[in-house]
Amino acid sequence: MKIAIFRKAHFNAAHRLFNPKWDMEKNKEVFGICANPNFHGHNYEFEVKVMGELDEDSGMLMDLKVLKELIEQHVELRYDHKNLNLDLPEFEEKIPTVENICIEIYNILRTHIDPQFELQIRLYETPRNYVEYPV
Secondary structure (H helix, E strand, C coil): EEEEEEEEEEEECCCCCCCCCHHCCCHHHHHHHHHHCEEEEEEEEEEEEEEEEEECCCCCCHHHHHHHHHHHHHHHHHHHHHHHHHHHHHHHCCCCCCHHHHHHHHHHHCCCCCCCEEEEEEEECCCCCCEEEEC
């Protein structure tokens, strides 16, 4: 019997959307106010969805406490109250768009969640803007 569990989490972080290959005019054209040289921040909310076969012996897919701890240890502590452009090596050469952040969160958690389970991340940059990976 296939089932899914979800865990919600959050972090607050600053970032700047800026491509160093472009001049400031092109960056403002593409990224608007998000190209501000002084950065800006978001209160990111995200959902982790784990899918797979229900364990008949335990009645669980995965221990939600374990999932909570993985998210706290590997994502929230890593990203919370950080400047994504300056503090995280994964964004040294990658623009920290909501899409790229979502993919990075997936990549981090994928290494810690049993491969028998499917994994999906939904990341809200604002209450009205979100991305999912994978789709």
